[in-house]
Amino acid sequence: MRKYFAFSGTTGNALLHCSFLAAIYILCIFLLPVSLQQADRYQLTTTDYHVIMFLLAVPSILVWYFAFFGYSKLYQFAAAIFKTKNGSHFMTLATGMMVLAWSLPIYEICERVLSSIASAHHGFANASIIIANYIEVSLSVVSFVIISKASRDIVKTEVSDAENDRSKWLIGFFMVFGILYCYLTLRTFHLRAFHDAGDIYHVASWLMLISIIAPYLYAWFLGLIGAYDLHIYANRVKGVIYRRALNTLVAGLSATIVSFITSQYLFSAWPSRHLGLNWRTIILVAIRLIGGIGFVFMAAGANKLRRIEEV
């Protein structure tokens, strides 16, 4: 992983990888077969459909660039302090952010490919949705587990009573958050006929609870805890100038994690198969862009910290 990071951790290489993935995604949008049912529903030609899909993809691709830029800067800071007590933990954090960044294009490309296969082979439609959901859940769980572990190790270097500081309000908030999510998601089920065309997830409710809702809640809880731990660390660390740079990094990282969680929360609790510019799309795009800006702030903070270590 370190050898990969040495290659991809430079900003140029990270952006190159992002460009490669963006090119693949754009090719998928324009070359793969479209859903004729969707095109007919909106009275679009296939070309119109391709163009609309591309326009809807532009904000996502922009966020990918921000994300790849962000994790590369965090990696460079982690590399600068690798021999210190926190170095390996920040490297782990950079790994988690890298997985989070890569999960964005990987999911989108997989989802596009699966959708195209489903358009051509209608029997594959349910499977494509299930597989896409599981890809997203898996990537989220992996990235947030890594981020949470790294944050925990970082905060332990400064705060010995971190366990107590994870106060009851955070756990209480997450309980409400989780219960609300379960209600919003399960209400999308047509429990009597889950094969109905209106059903988005195409799995039984019990399987949905175990394999999608529970892992999402686990991943989100870890992500929020990770952001909270880093916030505690940033407040406890000494050094006026150092803390300002660290606060910028932590603010960006927290914004990224929260926006990621929020967009997944809204997307899965408020699913839609409709194409086009509606309030749901606008809100999701806005949240994703906030996440992208979070990556930029994270990069700015990491850059300042790296300069402190290098000048």
Next chain:
Amino acid sequence: MTPTNKASIYSQVVKVTHVYLGPAAERFIDRQVENHLHKTPDKVTRTDINSLIDWIRVVVSLLTDDEEIIEEYLSELSKIANPKNKQANKR
């Protein structure tokens, strides 16, 4: 000057720097001493502090625009260079 005093000067500088650069303080001072004073950190003497302050002024200006913080930091380092002034101020 005794070896203990020499070591304590470096420690004092790091201690002051810690207020501003936190975990990076020791590494920062080591770099400035090695790169600009061409000495090992344990050989820093009171007479080196003024040169060190000049270099730190330039370097810290690259890290922050906050002039107040920079002057405060350098003022604290000056007290290490001129302890008699520090004692006079206390009286």
